[in-house]
Amino acid sequence: MSGGTRLAPPHGPDAPRTGRGPGRTAARAHKGRTGRARRSAGRAGGGAPPVLTAPALLAVAFLLVPLLGIVTESPWRGLGSRLTSPDVGQALGLSLLVSAWALLLSLVLGLPLAWLLARVDFPGKALVRCLVLLPMVLPPTVAGVALLRGFGRRGLLGGPLDAIGVSLPFSTSGAVVAAAFVSMPFLVITMEGALLGLHPRYEEAAATMGASTLQTLRHVTLPMVMPSLAAGAALCWARALGEFGATITFAGNLPGSTQTLPLQVYLLLQDDPESATAVSLLLLATAGAVLFALRGRWLGRGGAE
Template sequence: MTGRSVTSLALPRWLLVPAALGTLFVGLPVVAMALSVDWGSFGSLVTSDASTDALLLSLRTAAVSTMLCLLLGIPLAVVLARTSGTAATLLRSVVLVPLVIPPVVGGIALLQAFGRRGLLGSTLEVAGLQVAFSTTAVVIAQTFVAMPFLVLSLEGALRTAGTRFEEVAATLGAAPTTVFRRVTLPLALPGLVSGTILAFARCLGEFGATITFAGSLQGTTRTLPLEIYLQRESDPRAAVALSLVLVAVAVLVIGLTRARREPVGGVVS
């Protein structure tokens, strides 16, 4: 198909007013936070021992949690995209639960499952494994809240790509695993990349489920959002500075995600 330039649709001018107000509503608090930062001491505020420990812990746990999201979320997204019916609808509803419940409720649910007296936690306790209020609990909490972002993004990409090429590969004699590895995943790669980036960002920003399920122990379970919450009472300047760090990460993530989705040079095929 011959490439053509994307043309802008004519929009009603009155839409610009509420659009501007919406932008102001979202952007003004971020701008206000940036203006209130003590830039002269910004470096010292974000590099204190507690802040550095929290940042490094957040990066480590977010990386591990994202890998778990990929390991569990890719098969789940493929199953959702390639099946239909009541069972698939029910499964999708279960996957969406972490998106719609408050994170603290998710933390309580994790405690009931993996806590010392939980459904699985009591068995793990007998085996000498304590999950709750450990670094492992941080990873589980982050994975719980972030995996739906990866699953939904990848499922949408798979549904958009369709099954034509997979059917052709199967007709030519390719095994199901080969079709999955050589056809399915490459077709959905943009959605997979976007979902992975969003999942990583969600892991970095997770607070409610983490503090409920993992607690707040410096160097062990106190991630950057938890450190910001504690600094808000003891050192508001440090809380603002650390918050700006998280905002910068969020902006970077959004930029990377949009760069993957938008056509280069505004041209589509």
């Protein structure tokens, strides 16, 4: 099958009826099933019992009060000058650079891993899945120590890396590695869930028509899981943007090289708490914008309610 040949719709009882290809048909069918399930859940929900409502409201308040504290205590009068200071601007630029490279690294390594976990049975699969989840539950400083012991100059791969002129600790590259280490699981888990929810019959149909694995991935699989890919990538990027513990432990806190916005907040909190609150507001607004743009997508919805 040539790279320019378009896949014809499969024939048979499972073939889509629209004539527009398997990816679009499956996406519409999945969206319809999700909508019906939400409506059924809404009808079956009924009123919330007070024994559950009270602690639920306390949980919302518990999560909301600290965030409101950042908003209400921010120095609004001098906010612009604080956020446009040279140090904050330098840290912001570095944060965007590090998080972008961390996202790219996560996409290159994480997408194949997610596909293997979802589509292939291999020995040690459960262990690999645990390894993917581990950075999400490790204390960030422990993650930084692990990176030092793995990629540091005296770590497991420190010698071979140093022999080819690669030094990761206390460098911008080290900050990228630290951010990718803690953020890649968000992409892998999101994509694995999306692939597990995708019926493999369309991929099988493409394979029977002569498509290679890469052609099937490009023309069938990726178009059908694109909303989940966007959600996983955005969550991965946001997590990388806010990384602190692993970065300061593995890459240090060097202005212009590894001092990202979260590290800048840590320094400002000791000398200028108001500026620290202002920069925290910037990070909070960024995270809120990402979640607002992706509302419902990690649950398989296509947009807002």
